[in-house]
Amino acid sequence: MKLSLEDIQHKFREYGLKSTPQRTAIYHVLIHSTAHPTAEDLFAQVSPAHPMLSLNTVYYTLSVLGTAGLVREVNVGHDRARYDANLTPHHHVICQGCQNIIDVMDPRLDCLASPSGLPHDFEITSYQVAFRGYCGTCRQPQASTTTSPTGNYPASS
Amino acid sequence: MKLSLEDIQHKFREYGLKSTPQRTAIYHVLIHSTAHPTAEDLFAQVSPAHPMLSLNTVYYTLSVLGTAGLVREVNVGHDRARYDANLTPHHHVICQGCQNIIDVMDPRLDCLASPSGLPHDFEITSYQVAFRGYCGTCRQPQASTTTSPTGNYPASS
C-alpha cells in the first residue's frame, strides 16, 4: 500500500499534526523505505525537492512523529540513530559489516513471554529482538566491508 | 565468584593481554558491576585509586578487552555506550525512565530459532532481546524521572 502525499496529509490531520510540505516529504520517504535511514539519509533524499530543507527540521520532524507514534527509532547501538516508520511489530537483523538492517517478521518472535527474574514492579511495555551477523557480501568479517574500517582502536566485537 | 586483582592479571595473561594497573582496575570494576556502566562511570569509579587515569585510557582499554572478547557493548540505543563483562548469554531489560539496565537470564530466550524470511546467505552469529518498560520508581512515564527530561524536542517514544 503506497501512500501518496495526499494520503499522508490526511493521516497527519487524523493524528492532530500540522501538515507541512517538509514534514510530508520526510515521512513519505521514510514510510516507503526499508533501509532504516538516518536523519542525514532522509535529508539527502528529501533535499532535491526541498532545497531549503535544514537537517534540523529533519530531526525536529522525526521527534514530532516519534511522539505521535508514527515513527520509531531502531535500536542498533550507540552510534547514530536509524528510523523506521513500519509500525507492524517486527524485529531486525543487522549486518555487522555494512550496517544494513533487514526487517524480520517471524510471528514466533511476537509471543515471547515476560522474562522471569524481574523485580515485581517492573512493567514491560515492548521488546525487540536484534539478530546480528553478516550478509552475503560481508562474509569474512575482517574483509570487504563497504565502509572502510578506519579507527585507531581495535575493532570491538 | 569474586575475582581479585591477581585473578584478573592471571586472566589477562591467559588471553595474551598486557596487565597494567589501569587495565586491571577498570576490568575489576566492570566485572563486579551489574549496572552496565558507561566509560565515564568506569572512569569515575577507578579515578580515586588512579588519579592520573585518563578517560581516553578507559575507552582504549574497553576496546582492547572488547576485541579480546572479555567485554561487550550493550545494545540499548544510539546514545552513549554501556559496557558489560558478563559473558554468559543473557538479555536485558531497560527502564525508559532512569535508563537502568537489568540482566535477564531466562533460558527460554536462549533457544530462539533463526528467523524465517532471511536472505539465504545471511549468517547470524548472535542475537539479543531488549525488553523496555518502566521500573517501580519510574512508573507514570511523564513524571518522576531521575534525570530531568530537558530538551526542546518532544520526547520520542
Added chain:
DNA sequence: TCCTTATTAGGAACCATTCCTAATTAGCAG
C-alpha cells in the same frame, strides 16, 4: 638488563545531535 612495542595521558579534533533565535506558515476563529 635492554629492546621493542603496547599502553598511557593529555590535548585537540570530530560529528551527530541539540540548543537558540528570528522569520515563516498552518490551522483556526471571526
Added chain:
DNA sequence: CTGCTAATTAGGAATGGTTCCTAATAAGGA
C-alpha cells in the same frame, strides 16, 4: 476571506561522547 497565534522552519552556535594525534612511560620478552 482576513487576521491571530502557536507551531514549524532554517541557520548558526553549542554540546558532548568518542576518536585522533602525540610524546612519554612501562610491560613482557630476549
